[in-house]
Amino acid sequence: xxxxxxxxxxxxxxxxxxxxxxxxxxxxxxxxxxxxxxxxxxxxxxxxxxxxxxxxxxxxxxxxxxxxxxxxxxxxxxxxxxxxxxxxxxxxxxxxxxxxxxxxxxxxxxxxxxxxxxxxxxxxxxxxxxxxxxxxxxxxxxxxxxxxxxxxxxxxxxxxxxxxxxxxxxxxxxxxxxxxxxxxxxxxxxxxxxxxxxxxxxxxxxxxxxxxxxxxxxxxxxxxxxxxxxxxxxxxxxxxxxxxxxxxxxxxxxxxxxxxxxxxxxxxxxxxxxxxxxxxxxxxxxxxxxxxxxxxxxxxxxxxxxxxxxxxxxxxxxxxxxxxxxxxxxxxxxxxxxxxxxxxxxxxxxxxxxxxxxxxxxxxxxxxxxxxxxxxxxxxxxxxxxxxxxxxxxxxxxxxxxxxxxxxxxxxxxxxxxxxxxxxxxxxxxxxxxxxxxxxxxxxxxxxxxxxxxxxxxxxxxxxxxxxxxxxxxxxxxxxxxxxxxxxxxxxxxxxxxxxxxxxxxxxxxxxxxxxxxxxxxxxxxxxxxxxxxxxxxxxxxxxxxxxxxxxxxxxxxxxxxxxxxxxxxxxxxxxxxxxxxxxxxxxxxxxxxxxxxxxxxxx
Amino acid sequence: xxxxxxxxxxxxxxxxxxxxxxxxxxxxxxxxxxxxxxxxxxxxxxxxxxxxxxxxxxxxxxxxxxxxxxxxxxxxxxxxxxxxxxxxxxxxxxxxxxxxxxxxxxxxxxxxxxxxxxxxxxxxxxxxxxxxxxxxxxxxxxxxxxxxxxxxxxxxxxxxxxxxxxxxxxxxxxxxxxxxxxxxxxxxxxxxxxxxxxxxxxxxxxxxxxxxxxxxxxxxxxxxxxxxxxxxxxxxxxxxxxxxxxxxxxxxxxxxxxxxxxxxxxxxxxxxxxxxxxxxxxxxxxxxxxxxxxxxxxxxxxxxxxxxxxxxxxxxxxxxxxxxxxxxxxxxxxxxxxxxxxxxxxxxxxxxxxxxxxxxxxxxxxxxxxxxxxxx
Numbered sequence: 001x002x003x004x005x006x007x008x009x010x011x012x013x014x015x016x017x018x019x020x021x022x023x024x025x026x027x028x029x030x031x032x033x034x035x036x037x038x039x040x041x042x043x044x045x046x047x048x049x050x051x052x053x054x055x056x057x058x059x060x061x062x063x064x065x066x067x068x069x070x071x072x073x074x075x076x077x078x079x080x081x082x083x084x085x086x087x088x089x090x091x092x093x094x095x096x097x098x099x100x101x102x103x104x105x106x107x108x109x110x111x112x113x114x115x116x117x118x119x120x121x122x123x124x125x126x127x128x129x130x131x132x133x134x135x136x137x138x139x140x141x142x143x144x145x146x147x148x149x150x151x152x153x154x155x156x157x158x159x160x161x162x163x164x165x166x167x168x169x170x171x172x173x174x175x176x177x178x179x180x181x182x183x184x185x186x187x188x189x190x191x192x193x194x195x196x197x198x199x200x201x202x203x204x205x206x207x208x209x210x211x212x213x214x215x216x217x218x219x220x221x222x223x224x225x226x227x228x229x230x231x232x233x234x235x236x237x238x239x240x241x242x243x244x245x246x247x248x249x250x251x252x253x254x255x256x257x258x259x260x261x262x263x264x265x266x267x268x269x270x271x272x273x274x275x276x277x278x279x280x281x282x283x284x285x286x287x288x289x290x291x292x293x294x295x296x297x298x299x300x301x302x303x304x305x306x307x308x309x310x311x312x313x314x315x316x317x318x319x320x321x322x323x324x325x326x327x328x329x330x331x332x333x334x335x336x337x338x339x340x341x342x343x344x345x346x347x348x349x350x351x352x353x354x355x356x357x358x359x360x361x362x363x364x365x366x367x368x369x370x371x372x373x374x375x376x377x378x379x380x381x382x383x384x385x386x387x388x389x390x391x392x393x394x395x396x397x398x399x400x401x402x403x404x405x406x407x408x409x410x411x412x413x414x415x416x417x418x419x420x421x422x423x424x425x426x427x428x429x430x431x432x433x434x435x436x437x438x439x440x441x442x443x444x445x446x447x448x449x450x451x452x453x454x455x456x457x458x459x460x461x462x463x464x465x466x467x468x469x470x471x472x473x474x475x476x477x478x479x480x481x482x483x484x485x486x487x488x489x490x491x492x493x494x495x496x497x498x499x500x501x502x503x504x505x506x507x508x509x510x511x512x513x514x515x516x517x518x519x520x521x522x523x524x525x526x527x528x529x530x531x532x533x534x535x536x537x538x539x540x541x542x543x544x545x546x547x548x549x550x551x552x553x554x555x556x557x558x559x560x561x562x563x564x565x566x567x568x569x570x571x572x573x574x575x576x577x578x579x580x581x582x583x584x585x586x587x588x589x590x591x592x593x594x595x596x597x598x599x600x601x602x603x604x
Numbered sequence: 605x606x607x608x609x610x611x612x613x614x615x616x617x618x619x620x621x622x623x624x625x626x627x628x629x630x631x632x633x634x635x636x637x638x639x640x641x642x643x644x645x646x647x648x649x650x651x652x653x654x655x656x657x658x659x660x661x662x663x664x665x666x667x668x669x670x671x672x673x674x675x676x677x678x679x680x681x682x683x684x685x686x687x688x689x690x691x692x693x694x695x696x697x698x699x700x701x702x703x704x705x706x707x708x709x710x711x712x713x714x715x716x717x718x719x720x721x722x723x724x725x726x727x728x729x730x731x732x733x734x735x736x737x738x739x740x741x742x743x744x745x746x747x748x749x750x751x752x753x754x755x756x757x758x759x760x761x762x763x764x765x766x767x768x769x770x771x772x773x774x775x776x777x778x779x780x781x782x783x784x785x786x787x788x789x790x791x792x793x794x795x796x797x798x799x800x801x802x803x804x805x806x807x808x809x810x811x812x813x814x815x816x817x818x819x820x821x822x823x824x825x826x827x828x829x830x831x832x833x834x835x836x837x838x839x840x841x842x843x844x845x846x847x848x849x850x851x852x853x854x855x856x857x858x859x860x861x862x863x864x865x866x867x868x869x870x871x872x873x874x875x876x877x878x879x880x881x882x883x884x885x886x887x888x889x890x891x892x893x894x895x896x897x898x899x900x901x902x903x904x905x906x907x908x909x910x911x912x913x914x915x916x917x918x919x920x921x922x923x924x925x926x927x928x929x930x931x932x933x934x935x936x937x938x939x940x941x942x943x944x945x946x947x948x949x950x951x952x953x954x955x956x957x958x959x960x961x962x963x964x965x966x967x968x969x970x971x972x973x974x975x976x977x978x979x980x
Contacts, residue, residue, distance in 0.1 A: 037788030119718045121791035300769050302776075352624050353963055360701045360772050361962060364905055368955030371902075375952045380945025458621050493898075497776060504773065543784035549777025550759050553770055570767075 028103025068155025097152020192268030281417030289471030298444030303370025311476025347469030507559025681927020690874030706901015712882025752875025912968025
């Protein structure tokens with residue numbers, strides 16, 4: 001697919017200008033789109049380094065760096081001698097960045113001369129002021145062209161500078177960004193540990209790091225990064241290379257550390273952080289269920305929210321005194337028994353008709369079922385039983401005898417969710433290597449072959465549906481007890497898709513991956529209605545979810561924390577090719593995005 | 605011995621699922637038949653016991669009401685048909701559901717809104733409506749086509765040989781992305797098309813059918829676009845190339861067909877159809893938001909499946925039958941069964957039609973046209 005040859009450019013200006021132009025235009029397009037979506041202006045309110053840098057500027061400035069880096073990436077082909085990267089790539093990055101800056105300048109001039117506020121809601125004087133830094137149009141134009149050019153060059157420079165420099169500066173920038181962006185969480189945590197003096201030192205009163213603290217923290221992190229260089233990697237490789245009993249031992253230690261952390265940490269956290277953890281737990285529970293359906297059995301269930309709704313509504317009807325038709329006011333524990341029963345029944349009823357369908361038909365039909373169930377709960381027909389659009393309110397908390405789990409006490413909710421998550425993780429873990437789990441994986445890879453090998457595909461698939469349904473229903477039950485009321489609008493299709501993103505970004509078919517996925521996505525960006533750590537992203541998180549889904553599918557379909565087997569299956573071609581080139585058995589090494597990541601070669 | 609025992613056991617379980625499916629089939633058909641019979645009885649004699657069995661208050665429909673429902677179903681259905689063509693063509697050629705196709709439709713409707721709003725602001729909309737209509741149609745086609753092509757280039761091209769579900773998941777992401785990009789660019793408010801001129805919006809009587817002029821326009825434009833598409837696919841060289849690529853990409857490329865270009869053309873033609881559909885939608889319902897594409901998109905896919913995916917005539921026929929079913933079935937079947945508030949269940953009916961078709965005739969009413977590898 002690539003037409004890359006080993007011809008060397010004669011000088012730094014002997015660029016492939018068409019390619020540069022293309023990346024420059026992409027860079028400009030992304031920048032303009034970002035501005036018109038309103039991200040920079042909205043994020044500008046959040047200061048990262050007091051008076052010097054806001055999150056809004058970071059969101060714009062990182063674009064030329066990223067695209068400069070991508071544009072200067074070289075396709076490295078096995079067996080073809082590659083050019084040593086240097087000045088040539090810096091020029092590429094510079095040109096790409098300048099083109100991006102020029103596009104922004106065009107936007108500034110346009111903002112100044114026309115008013116397109118009517119269709120474009122973010123075409124505002126605010127954007128103009130943001131882009132010109134309140135210093136007049138001439139300054140704005142020059143500043144953007146120069147800065148973007150330099151940043152593009154910086155991005156390209158990441159290929160040129162020694163690995164050590166790249167690593168340390170990357171770590172410093174990322175952790176400074178982390179420290180400043182996660183200010184709220186860190187302050188909450190330090191309050192719990194009585195370390196307020198530290199955050200007072202670090203952050204300015206009105207929010208954001210002070211310039212001095214940013215420099216000092218950066219230096220400290222750089223020192224740590226230099227000192228630990230190589231150790232972390234050695235540790236992870238030694239973990240990866242361990243086999244058998246050793247590996248198991250290491251895994252158990254890791255697991256215990258994480259478990260203790262998760263159990264102890266909430267005690268020190270404030271209300272908001274606990275609320276956030278509880279939300280993460282709810283979505284983790286959902287994601288673990290979907291992981292079985294999509295990740296293990298390979299059934300793309302887009303109506304997964306239906307089971308969530310079943311759990312929520314069953315709990316609501318059985319425990320709330322306000323249930324319109326039938327209100328036994330059961331205890332949550334008893335209600336759970338019925339939640340399981342109904343989840344199994346609905347899982348079977350939805351599963352049975354779709355089980356023989358082609359994978360993609362299955363996706364759309366389950367999507368249909370998800371909508372049907374929501375519409376039924378909303379309709380006048382079932383309104384007398386489930387309250388229609390008014391929903392069911394006044395759902396009591398969970399009375400445990402010694403404590404009551406209620407939405408007003410997010411810490412208790414978190415522990416309840418944790419309990420269910422622990423069960424779900426244990427069940428998924430035991431199922432994965434079981435006969436059933438292996439048959440799911442076989443079906444995922446090739447249904448016909450699986451059937452030929454004697455696997456009862458129909459039964460296995462139904463089991464996947466049922467197990468997934470029960471987990472989602474548990475999540476729904478906890479949601480009902482937590483929020484105290486249930487409405488049809490709590491169960492939009494959106495939720496199915498967000499859980500799908502969580503599972504895919506984390507790593508399909510891998511429990512650790514799903515955990516990482518829900519922490520990173522739900523915890524940081526937030527769920528469909530629940531705010532995450534980055535509350536500023538509230539209006540943009542769905543955009544980011546969509547982008548992430550596409551990006552992951554294109555560049556890393558196995559997810560952040562891949563399951564070894566799944567990633568081997570997805571990259572079969574590459575493994576075979578590697579094996580062929582090296583002349584030995586299939587390699588264990590995974591590509592790192594450094595050697596791929598360029599589609600510039602395929603246009604011919 | 606043991607293997608024998610296992611196999612009989614599993615065979616029994618498979619039978620259990622099949623029995624359940626048969627039960628569902630019989631149940632659904634019985635419901636439909638009872639509903640229809642009760643409806644017919646209502647029409648003949650509203651005081652009949654059977655007619656009043658489930659729904660004592662039912663009075664049936666008058667002839668005019670029925671005609672009105674039929675017409676609204678047909679015009680809505682022809683829009684579904686236009687969108688369904690895009691699904692069907694892409695499925696035929698690449699073998700995956702382009703979930704984001706509904707968003708292409710939405711982009712068309714949105715473009716139409718922006719352009720018509722501007723025209724209305726400077727008076728051109730009233731003074732020269734036909735010119736405006738032509739212009740917004742062209743713009744919608746342009747932007748929809750552009751979106752479809754960009755989508756193919758950025759997201760789908762690299763995934764052509766990956767497992768079937770991967771492009772589908774990608775297209776869900778693309779759909780999500782476009783929805784929220786449009787939300788970010790144009791805001792969450794519902795956007796209303798300017799008023800249509802009276803001579804178009806007026807009711808008129810054709811063959812005893814009372815039809816609003818807008819619906820006639822929708823039906824005519826849909827018919828013309830369909831005819832144009834049929835001509836392109838069946839009579840031109842490009843169309844021949846498309847059919848060849850749909851049959852077998854590798855062999856088509858050996859025959860000197862530029863597979864890449866043909867696939868782009870397929871996306872472009874599907875996008876253009878969706879653009880036309882978007883404008884028609886805007887003219888008929890006069891409102892558009894960033895979520896406009898979702899439900900019509902899923903329903904259009906349903907229409908494509910109903911007609912047999914990969915089959916273009918089938919897509920149009922499927923769209924029209926789905927539209928009619930959606931507008932008639934609540935009153936013909938659900939109301940006589942005593943279900944209150946049937947109009948809320950319109951969307952549920954559409955999905956039930958999908959399930960019914962897949963339960964009874966998974967290849968659609970008019971048969972699939974796919975290459976053999978996709979059929980697996």
